[in-house]
Amino acid sequence: MVRSADAVVVGGGVIGVSTLYHLAARGARDVVLLERDTLGSGSTAAAAGGFRAQFSDEVNIRLALRCIDAYQRFQAEFDIDIGFRQTGYLFLLRAEEEPHFRTALRLQQSMGVPARIVPVDEALRHVPGTSPDGLSAATYCPIDGLATPHAVVQGYAAAARRLGARIVQHEAAREILVRDGRVVGVRSAQGEIATPLVVLASGVWSPELARTAGIDLPVTAERRFVHYVASDGGLPERTPLTIDFATGLYFHREGAGLIVGGPWATPEELAPVAVQRLPFLADLGVANTWSGLYEMSPDHNALVGRCDEPAGLLYATGFSGHGFQQAPGIGEYLADLALDREPELDLSALSLRRFTDQLSRPELHVV
Known part of the structure; x- marks a missing residue:
């Protein structure tokens, strides 16, 4: 003691x-x-292990750039592989979401973040098989990514x-x-x-x-759920962490499968939203589900x-x-x-x- x-x-x-x-x-x-x-x-x-510089708040952007650099150096400094991979973040946007993302993008770029707006057809080349329904644009940043x-x-x-x-x-x-x-x-x-x-x-x-x-x-607790799909659905290994911003659905490659997450507790609750954006999920099953708590301010x-x-x-x-x-x-x-x-x-x-x-x-x- x-x-x-x-x-x-x-x-x-x-x-x-x-x-x-x-x-x-x-x-x-x-x-x-x-x-x-x-x-x-x-x-x-x-x-989920994501990291990104695509924030709307200047303090968060400065903090993100420092932390991305720290994670990039982590293996060399601590002699442990943290699975650091800069596969990017891709935000899928509807028309009403574009203005505040464009404003944030100008701030990010002024601070040295290489984020940019991309048209829907270019965005979907990153995530083949994704439905374009309702989308007007996307933002993408190549220095964002994932670690363990x-x-x-x-x-x-x-x-x-x-x-x-x-x-x-x-x-x-x-x-x-x-x-x-x-x-x-x-x-x-x-x-x-x-x-x-x-x-x-x-x-x-x-x-x-x-x-x-x-x-x-x-601070209040909000539960978020993660669903593991044991097939990659044809998405490439370096699929960005992709976020359908209006619904809160996100997905990325995880080993041989996919992580699909959001506020839906069961595969049955997840399915209508997920299949609308990722139609190929209709033919795939959820192998495992777990959850954690967001600490919301x-x-x-x-x-x-x-x-x-x-x-x-x-x-x-x-x-x-x-x-x-x-x-x-x-x-x-x-x-x-x-x-x-x-x-x-x-x-x-x-x-x-x-x-x-x-x-x-x-x-x-x-x-």
Whole structure:
């Protein structure tokens, strides 16, 4: 049982292990991560593994470019294959969706993102067999792509351990202990850990724990479902992660088959929407289905920052489906805040304070 630490990270998903690693890499000597189950067993386990620079919010675009670079270097730095592949993202659009995507595209291009608008016939060459019904255009970005969340979690965890960090699994945090306006520890089922610093990175479970410290995190859980089709349906190996934006349907190649995802819990619920866009799915069966939880914030942007009171409490939640792809940069930022270093990437616009200051900044491109 750990009795004390210089810092405790709560949550063993990709955000938590990234933060743990970056704390240790910046010289924090006694850092501990508590995970109620096993590493990566929560929302990270169900993540599709996509990453993209096609956002509407400038902060998300800057963060995306930093994180794509980090994932591109990941194997060389951590000696683990994360399945990094830049097959692109393809957004299929109706006419009413084009204006705000074109506005976002101009912002992306001004920041060096090689995204572009493409006509429907060109878009469908990327995804043969896809129906053009109702589509007016698409956007495509070749630097977007996919990686394997489990491998990223293991890479960060192993590197953190090599630097002396401790990871305690099957240990649920129950309460953040506060005295005189400061964090003084964490209580778990096994006892108390004295610490002046807690980083709360436990996804949809963060609000419950934050309330024990008097903090209200406006995060709600939304379930998303993933269906695995054991045939590729003729789609090429380098099929982009394709999103039918109006319906929320997305699909991509996964090994010899396909991943098809969205808010539909069963193959029967999925079928009408999926077959309308991918007619060949009518002849294919769903081999497996699983689900995970999106941690939704009111404006669909992450909640990341440091509390004024209690001092010593940091938080990272509300990623609204973007946690995996933003994990490298978020871990860096939290570690810098925790250690009173000047962050290289300014993410202060994502702090909880934006809601009390009426500076909400909606992200429009949420799947």
